[in-house]
Amino acid sequence: MHQVEQAIAALINRSSPASRRKMNSALARKLRQRQQISIQKQQAPDGTPYAPRKNKKPGKRVMFRRLRTVRFMKTRSTPDDMTISFAQSTQNIARVHHYGLREKIETKGRKLEIKYARRQLIGITPHDVEIIGTEIIDFLSK
Incomplete structure (x- = not known):
């Protein structure tokens, strides 16, 4: 298998x-679409559901509705790599939820520190790795 990987890398280079x-x-666009779908389904990339909101009626509001849009979920590609990230204006929100961090907020004149549940927004699954391999083979066969 290692020889096959080396041959494919040589063809790509x-x-x-x-x-x-x-x-x-x-590839970045395809992977971003997969990430957007998992966020829309309110699931981590591995398929586990997000922790529900605290003190909210279930099913009333979908989390990360705007965060998953192309406007905020950006792709960048060069000949050597590709990146899927969140826009600068939303990186803090995404980071806090992705890692389940604490955040200081001010509401109605009160300063609070909120601990958010961990909700993994972006990740690569084994199925994504298969898609990447298939896309590279399709690219090389053209």
């Missing part, structure tokens, strides 16, 4: 930087 960037861009 022989392609032009522009075509590698195009491949990475397509």
Whole structure:
């Protein structure tokens, strides 16, 4: 298997930087769509449901409705890598929920420190790795 990986890496490196960037861009968009779907379903990438909101009626409001949009969930690709991240304005919200951190907020003149439940927003699953492999093979076969 190691020899196959080396052969594929050599084929990828022989392609032009522009075509590698195009491949990475397509992969990033596909993976972002998968992440958006899991956020829409209120599930971590591994399929486990998010912890419910505290003191809220279940099913009333969907969490991260705007955070999963293309406006806030950004992709960046170069010939050598690709990145899926949140826009600068929403990175703190995403980080606090993704890792289950504490955040200081001010509401109605009161300062509170809230501990948020861990809700993994972005992640790579074994199925995503299969998709990446399939896309690379499709790219190389063209």
